[in-house]
Amino acid sequence: MSNANVCILLPTLNEEATIAQVIRDFRSEGFDNILVIDGNSKDRTREIAEAEGARVVVQTGKGKGQAIKQAFEIIEEDYVVMADGDGTNLAKDVHKVLDPVLEGKADHVLGNRLVDYEKGAFTKLNLFGNKVINKMFGMAYGVWLNDILTGYRAFNKKAIKSFELKKMGFEVESEITIESVKKDLRMLEVPTTYLARHSEGATKLNPLKDGFRIGSTIYKMAKLHNPMFYFGIIGAVFIIAGFIIGSFVVIQWFQGVTRVPMSILTTLLIVAGFQMFIFGMLSDLVVTLHRENMRLLRKIYDGKRDDEQ
Numbered sequence: 001m002s003n004a005n006v007c008i009l010l011p012t013l014n015e016e017a018t019i020a021q022v023i024r025d026f027r028s029e030g031f032d033n034i035l036v037i038d039g040n041s042k043d044r045t046r047e048i049a050e051a052e053g054a055r056v057v058v059q060t061g062k063g064k065g066q067a068i069k070q071a072f073e074i075i076e077e078d079y080v081v082m083a084d085g086d087g088t089n090l091a092k093d094v095h096k097v098l099d100p101v102l103e104g105k106a107d108h109v110l111g112n113r114l115v116d117y118e119k120g121a122f123t124k125l126n127l128f129g130n131k132v133i134n135k136m137f138g139m140a141y142g143v144w145l146n147d148i149l150t151g152y153r154a155f156n157k158k159a160i161k162s163f164e165l166k167k168m169g170f171e172v173e174s175e176i177t178i179e180s181v182k183k184d185l186r187m188l189e190v191p192t193t194y195l196a197r198h199s200e201g202a203t204k205l206n207p208l209k210d211g212f213r214i215g216s217t218i219y220k221m222a223k224l225h226n227p228m229f230y231f232g233i234i235g236a237v238f239i240i241a242g243f244i245i246g247s248f249v250v251i252q253w254f255q256g257v258t259r260v261p262m263s264i265l266t267t268l269l270i271v272a273g274f275q276m277f278i279f280g281m282l283s284d285l286v287v288t289l290h291r292e293n294m295r296l297l298r299k300i301y302d303g304k305r306d307d308e309q
C-alpha cells in the first residue's frame with residue numbers, strides 16, 4: 001500500500017530545535033505527506049517545516065486540543081499518524097503504530113510510552129500523575145490502558161471523523177480516548193520508545209494545572225458513560241463525611257454532651273449520600289439503554305454505507 005494515503009500530523013508550538021529532524025525522520029521511513037499544525041509559534045518552526053516540505057497550517061484558536069480538532073477536520077487521507085513535534089517520539093516506531101490500522105485490526109492505536117522511556121523523559125511527578133490518570137480512566141470507562149495521554153497515535157478515517165472534540169488544551173488525548181470508548185472503536189496499545197526533550201525545547205505542559213484539568217475532564221465526561229462512577233464518588237464523599245461527623249457525635253454523647261444540629265447534619269449527609277447512589281443506578285440504566293440504541297443506529301448506518309460503496 002502506498003503511504004500517500006497516510007497523513008503524518010505534527011502539532012507544534014515553538015519547536016524550531018527539533019521539527020526539521022522529526023520531519024526528516026518520518027520521510028526516511030517513507031512518509032512524505034506531512035501536516036504541521038502550528039499554534040502561532042514565535043520562533044522559526046513554520047519556516048523550517050515548510051523548507052522541509054511539510055504542509056503547514058496555522059491553527060485558528062489556541063491550545064493543542066483546538067489544533068488537533070482543526071487538523072482532523074481538514075485531513076482527507078484514509079489514515080493518520082499523530083506524533084509530537086518535539087522529537088520525543090521515534091519515527092522508526094511509526095510502523096508499529098500504524099500497521100494494525102492499515103491491516104484493519106484496529107481503528108485507533110496508542111503508542112505506549114511507559115514501557116521504554118529514556119532517563120529524564122518523565123519527571124517523577126509526571127510519571128506518578130500518568131499512573132493515577134490511567135487507573136482513574138480504567139475505573140471510569142472499564143477499559144484498562146497503560147498510557148492514555150500518549151501523543152503518538154494512529155487512526156483510520158472512520159475514527160477521526162467520528163470524534164466530537166470540545167476540549168482546547170492538553171485534555172485532548174483523554175478526550176480522544178474517551179470518544180473512542182464511547183464510539184465503540186477498536187483500540188490497541190503498542191509499545192513505543194519515549195525520548196527526553198531536546199535541551200532547547202521547553203515543555204508547554206504544566207504538570208499540576210494540566211494534570212488537574214485532565215483528571216477533571218475524565219471525571220466529568222464519565223457522567224454520560226459511567227454515571228455510577230460519577231455519582232458514586234459524590235455519594236461516597238457525603239457518606240464518609242457523615243460517618244466522620246457521626247462518630248464525633250457518638251463520642252460526645254458518651255461523654256454526656258448531646259449535639260443536636262450535628263446529629264441532623266450527619267443524618268442528612270448519609271441520606272443524601274445514599275440518594276446519590278440510587279441516582280447513579282438510575283442514570284446507569286438510562287445510559288445503558290442509550291448505548292444500545294446508539295450501537296444499533298451505528299450498525300444500520302455502517303450497513304448503509306457498505307451498500308453505497
Ligand SMILES: Nc1nc2c(ncn2[C@@H]2O[C@H](COP(=O)(O)OP(=O)(O)OP(=O)(O)O)[C@@H](O)[C@H]2O)c(=O)[nH]1
Nearest residue numbers: 011012013037038039063064067084085086203204
Ligand atoms: N499547534 C499546537 N501545538 C501544541 C500546543 N501546545 C503544545 N503543542 C505541541 O504538542 C506536542 C506535545 O506538547 P508537549 O509540550 O511536548 O507536551 P508533552 O509531550 O505532553 O509534555 P513533555 O513531556 O513535557 O514533552 C509538541 O509538539 C508541542 O509543540 C498548542 O497550543 N498548539
Ligand SMILES: [Mg+2]
Nearest residue numbers: 084086088197
Ligand atoms: Mg513532548
